[in-house]
Amino acid sequence: MIAPEYLIAPFGGLIAPDLKEALLSWIKNRLFERRVSDHTVKNYLHDLKGFFEFQQEHHNGSLKLKDLSTLELRDFRSFLAHRLSKGVSHRSNARATSALKTFFKYLKKNHDIENKDILTLRSAKFLSSLPRPLNTDEAVALTSDSSLDEQEPWIEARDQTLFTLLYGCGLRISEALNLSIDDVKNATRFLTIKGKGNKERLVPLLPFITQKIKDYLTKHPQQNCPTAPLFIGKRGGPLNPAVAQRQLRHLRLSMGLPENATPHALRHSFATHLLQNGADLRSIQELLGHSSLSTTQRYTKIDPSHLARVYEKSHPRG
Numbered sequence: 001m002i003a004p005e006y007l008i009a010p011f012g013g014l015i016a017p018d019l020k021e022a023l024l025s026w027i028k029n030r031l032f033e034r035r036v037s038d039h040t041v042k043n044y045l046h047d048l049k050g051f052f053e054f055q056q057e058h059h060n061g062s063l064k065l066k067d068l069s070t071l072e073l074r075d076f077r078s079f080l081a082h083r084l085s086k087g088v089s090h091r092s093n094a095r096a097t098s099a100l101k102t103f104f105k106y107l108k109k110n111h112d113i114e115n116k117d118i119l120t121l122r123s124a125k126f127l128s129s130l131p132r133p134l135n136t137d138e139a140v141a142l143t144s145d146s147s148l149d150e151q152e153p154w155i156e157a158r159d160q161t162l163f164t165l166l167y168g169c170g171l172r173i174s175e176a177l178n179l180s181i182d183d184v185k186n187a188t189r190f191l192t193i194k195g196k197g198n199k200e201r202l203v204p205l206l207p208f209i210t211q212k213i214k215d216y217l218t219k220h221p222q223q224n225c226p227t228a229p230l231f232i233g234k235r236g237g238p239l240n241p242a243v244a245q246r247q248l249r250h251l252r253l254s255m256g257l258p259e260n261a262t263p264h265a266l267r268h269s270f271a272t273h274l275l276q277n278g279a280d281l282r283s284i285q286e287l288l289g290h291s292s293l294s295t296t297q298r299y300t301k302i303d304p305s306h307l308a309r310v311y312e313k314s315h316p317r318g
Helices: 004-014 017-033 038-056 065-070 073-085 090-111 116-120 136-144 153-169 173-177 181-185 207-219 241-255 263-276 281-288 293-302 304-314
Strands: 190-194 200-204
Touching: 004 017, 004 038, 017 038, 017 065, 017 090, 038 073, 038 090, 065 090, 073 090, 073 116, 090 116, 136 153, 136 241, 136 263, 153 173, 153 207, 153 241, 153 263, 173 241, 173 263, 181 190, 181 207, 200 281, 241 263, 263 281, 281 293
Parallel strands: none
Antiparallel strands: 190 200
16 A cells, blocks of 8 residues: 555645645545545545646645635636646546545545535536457457567566456456465465455456466566565566556557457456356456446446347247
8 A cells, every 4th residue: 555645745835734734634534444445546636636736826825725615616617627628538527526526525524624616516427438348369369379579488478467367357457466476376266356445355266367377476586575566567566557558559469459459358358258158247246346236237238149148048938
């Protein structure tokens, strides 16, 4: 877990000491009491920093805690409109709105700072994009082949193991990159995964996944350090998600695969292929770590043929 003091450092002289202290306490609340993931907190802080920078232009000096209570609805709307003019998506604006509301609710409860206008702020509606899964051959190719011959053997093994976990277990990329050697070294049938909100779930391991992990560990530069990250970069630190995405992009291009061959598409493909082969949505929900079945149900929209087969098989007149 990242230290709160590290997360607040980029705010520098942007905000006054009293606001910085309140922000630090909010970060601690998110991380330690509400057990929100580092990734979510980082995203919220990115949005809040942008908001503070935008509002600073209308205040003399650093933004103070009391200044937040005087902001009007137009101040919030102007910030969101400014983001849209810079090419930010409506989806990202929805996240920024959520970050602002969450922070202001905390300020009201813990620092007696109230702003009623933020409660009336509404996010623009946007169309939810449907998952774009790979077909089975494409997904299998990404987990069993490497066309990047210039790579060191351990890097090739690292990438194949990572992509195998995304497709073979339906992991989020953040979940895979948070694994340590100790987490997988003795895993044979199941793997304990810590997902969003630090919620744990068990995912089964097929033999080909277990073997892929074992082969990779024999090449891992830090194989004798149980606490080392399972996936590391060239310099020995934890693998950056952007590097993993770049590696998959290079592999996709070298293999002539479609543009939707991304780390997240492998997770979608995992669920879609299970559904196509008869798995029920409730089981898929558990495997993916979704808190709501409605999130998992999105996969039914991309496979109507499966619904037709279930209908014909289950209906008394089918």
